Amino acid sequence: MIGYKRKSERKWEKYLSISGWEDSFFGGYTRIINDYPELKLSQNISVTPSEGFKLGWYSSNKLLKIFIYLVGKRNKMSSLLNGCVETMEDDKTYIVIDRNAIASCVDSLVNLNNELSSLFRNYRQELIDSTIKIDVTSEDGSSEDDLEGDQEKKKDDQQEDGESDQENDGDSDSDQDGDGEDQENDSDGKSKESKKDQKSETTTKKLQKARRAIQDTKEYKSFYTTALSLTDNIKEPVFKHLSSRAPTSYSYDDIAIANKIISKLDISFDTDSDRLNSLKQGKLDTGKLAEFVGGNDHIYFRVEENMITKPFAVTILCDESGSMSGSKIHNQYRIVKILYKVFSEILPPDKLEVYAHTTDDSFIQPIIRIYQDAYNNSFDDRIDNMYSNQLSENYDYEVIQKIYNTIRAKSTEAMLFIVISDGRPCGGFGIELKMKQLIEKCRRDNFVTVGLGFGRDSRYVEDIYNYSYVIYNYNTMVERITTLLNKVVKTEFQ
Numbered sequence: 001m002i003g004y005k006r007k008s009e010r011k012w013e014k015y016l017s018i019s020g021w022e023d024s025f026f027g028g029y030t031r032i033i034n035d036y037p038e039l040k041l042s043q044n045i046s047v048t049p050s051e052g053f054k055l056g057w058y059s060s061n062k063l064l065k066i067f068i069y070l071v072g073k074r075n076k077m078s079s080l081l082n083g084c085v086e087t088m089e090d091d092k093t094y095i096v097i098d099r100n101a102i103a104s105c106v107d108s109l110v111n112l113n114n115e116l117s118s119l120f121r122n123y124r125q126e127l128i129d130s131t132i133k134i135d136v137t138s139e140d141g142s143s144e145d146d147l148e149g150d151q152e153k154k155k156d157d158q159q160e161d162g163e164s165d166q167e168n169d170g171d172s173d174s175d176q177d178g179d180g181e182d183q184e185n186d187s188d189g190k191s192k193e194s195k196k197d198q199k200s201e202t203t204t205k206k207l208q209k210a211r212r213a214i215q216d217t218k219e220y221k222s223f224y225t226t227a228l229s230l231t232d233n234i235k236e237p238v239f240k241h242l243s244s245r246a247p248t249s250y251s252y253d254d255i256a257i258a259n260k261i262i263s264k265l266d267i268s269f270d271t272d273s274d275r276l277n278s279l280k281q282g283k284l285d286t287g288k289l290a291e292f293v294g295g296n297d298h299i300y301f302r303v304e305e306n307m308i309t310k311p312f313a314v315t316i317l318c319d320e321s322g323s324m325s326g327s328k329i330h331n332q333y334r335i336v337k338i339l340y341k342v343f344s345e346i347l348p349p350d351k352l353e354v355y356a357h358t359t360d361d362s363f364i365q366p367i368i369r370i371y372q373d374a375y376n377n378s379f380d381d382r383i384d385n386m387y388s389n390q391l392s393e394n395y396d397y398e399v400i401q402k403i404y405n406t407i408r409a410k411s412t413e414a415m416l417f418i419v420i421s422d423g424r425p426c427g428g429f430g431i432e433l434k435m436k437q438l439i440e441k442c443r444r445d446n447f448v449t450v451g452l453g454f455g456r457d458s459r460y461v462e463d464i465y466n467y468s469y470v471i472y473n474y475n476t477m478v479e480r481i482t483t484l485l486n487k488v489v490k491t492e493f494q
Contacts, residue, residue, distance in 0.1 A: 030059055032119050032444065035437055039065040042216035044136070044209070050129030063123060064130055065217065066116075071105050072214040080105050081210055086136075095210050097132040115444040134213050136206040234395055237357070237366035237402040242389075244381040250341065254334060257478055258341035264482040267346060267489055277301045310493045312414035312446075314343045315403065318356035319421040320369065320386070321394035328422050331454055333386050335420060335471065340372075340379055349377040355403065356386065359393040366395045368402065374410070396425035397434050400449075404442050414446040414493055416485075421453055423460055435464045448492045450484065 033055070041047070045068065049060035071080050083098035106127050109120045120127070250258075277285065282300035292299050318336055320329075336354065343352050354371040369389065372379040396419070407415060425431055439449050443466060451468035453461030462468045469484045471477055 029119055029122060030055060032116065032441075033059045033062050033066070035441060036062070036066055037219040038062075039069050040218055041065055041068065042213040044134055044213040045217070046133045046135075048131040048133075050126050050131075052126045052129055053123070055123075060126075060130075063119075064127070064132070067106070067109070067120070067127060068132070068214060069217045069219075070109055070116075072217055074108070076105050076108060077211045077214050079108070080214065081207055084210075086206070087133075092135055092137045093206070095134045095136050095206065097134075099128050102128050102130075102132070115441060118444070134210045136209045138205075233364055234398055235365045237368050237395070237399050239368045239370055239406075241370050241376075242382045242385045244378065245384050247380045248337065248384050250337065254338050255341065258338050258345075260478045261338070261342050261482050261485075262345055264478070264486075265342075265346070265489075266486045310414060312416055312489075312493050313351040313353070313411070314347060314416045314418065315353045315355070315407065316340070316418045317399070317403065317420065318354070318371075318386070319394055319419075320356045320358040320389055320391050321422075321426075322391045323394075323422055325391055328454070329386060329391070331471075332420055332422075333383070335452065336386075337383060339418065340383075344379075350374045352379075353407075354379055354383075356389070357394060357396075357399040358389070358391060359395065361392075363393050366393075366399050366402075368399055393426050394421070396421070397431060397438060400435075400442070401438060404447055408445065408447070415448065416488065416493075417442070417447060417449045419449060419451050419461075419465065421451065421461055423453070425460070425464075432460065432464055439465060446492070448488060450488055452481075 039062065047061060047064040047068075049055075049057075049064060053060040053063075055063065071077060080097060080101050081095070082101045082104075084095045084101065085098065087094050087096055103124070106120050106124050110117050110124070278288075278298040278301075280298055280300060282302035285299050285301045288296070288299040316336055316339055318332055324332060340352070340354060349372075351374075353373045355373075356369040356371065357366060358369070359366050369385075370376065371382045371385075400417075400419070403417075425435060442449060448467070449465055451461040451465030453468065453470045454472070459470075461470060467484060467488050469480050471480075
């Protein structure tokens with residue numbers, strides 16, 4: 001996994017991020033659980049966390065809820081109910097989920113390779129050791145044994161009534177006795193088949209009830225999340241294509257800066273191969289056949305290829321808020337052109353996207369302007385629109401979330417996401433906390449954000465983003481940007 005290193009603990013391999021987000025305040029497994037929407041289990045499901053959990057009562061219970069919710073959402077109910085055991089407690093019938101079934105479902109969630117994979121991988125054994133029970137008692141409160149007991153009692157009563165009638169009527173002839181025995185045998189056979197069919201039907205109903213209970217686990221808004229949502233009136237951002245213009249021109253100084261940055265970047269997508277000789281298995285080394293005759297069986301070799309830098313794409317997001325008017329928009333225009341020049345020399349066009357964001361006249365409809373995306377290699381023809389675009393509000397939280405969801409809907413590759421801004425995002429009190437949580441959430445999914453700021457309010461860029469640099473002058477920009485980018489690549493993509 002990109003950005004992770006293997007840690008050999010237990011029989012199950014664990015991975016920890018190279019950057020160590022697991023231990024950070026705005027990262028960490030507890031933060032993943034807290035960031036997840038609140039869940040309400042079906043009243044028929046009860047969970048008991050294993051003693052091995054070190055998360056505390058709330059987090060361990062919520063992790064089990066998340067597990068059950070995702071099993072239902074991914075339609076893995078049959079896998080979870082496979083091998084379940086039926087028990088009776090306090091006149092109620094329960095299905096207890098099998099440990100092997102839990103392990104199978106946990107592994108399937110790990111293999112999804114999303115932001116929760118490392119969480120389930122880390123707590124795999126604790127989840128397996130936990131207890132999940134589902135109440136499948138029939139609606140009238142009776143169990144299967146109760147139903148069978150009632151049927152047996154009815155059958156005995158019917159037999160007693162029959163014997164009483166026969167005693168009153170007297171003895172019958174032998175032919176009638178023979179017919180009666182045959183009828184009794186046929187009746188017993190049909191009774192056994194009917195009981196078997198009824199038992200199978202009852203089991204099916206119990207499993208169906210268990211499946212419904214799993215699917216009934218739902219998300220709901222807690223008071224905390226409602227209070228934290230300070231921008232509930234903001235509409236979902238929409239993408240907007242820009243008109244084409246004459247191709248932009250690059251100044252001599254901007255080209256020189258771009259070339260300097262390229263020369264200093266430690267990024268290489270070439271493979272580094274090592275040949276391992278004198279092995280007992282692998283490809284035959286024909287040059288050592290003579291040694292084989294002499295008794296040496298180490299005549300094989302193997303070539304191992306390691307990519308120096310893992311593949312990643314780049315997305316740049318520009319700030320077109322009202323505060324960017326004047327010299328700031330010119331500085332941003334120049335910076336984004338330099339960055340585009342740098343990455344266009346390293347990446348193919350479909351791996352480089354450039355956007356800008358603002359709002360329309362309503363101030364609550366965020367707009368994401370497309371300068372270049374994976375389907376339109378149009379940066380040079382559209383970037384000059386930046387000077388004439390309307391500048392309004394900057395809802396960074398909603399826009400970044402929209403871009404993240406859009407990119408992840410089409411690709412799971414690692415992403416370097418560069419945000420250019422001159423200050424604090426819109427959203428009112430508490431927006432910095434929401435932004436930090438969003439940035440960490442994206443980072444867990446190999447969607448790594450870098451903040452580039454300029455202006456007197458750029459301290460917000462340094463506070464919010466994991467990696468950041470405030471540009472004060474172009475003389476030191478080359479060294480600082482290359483140092484920052486090399487640090488990000490080395491930490492996250494190697």
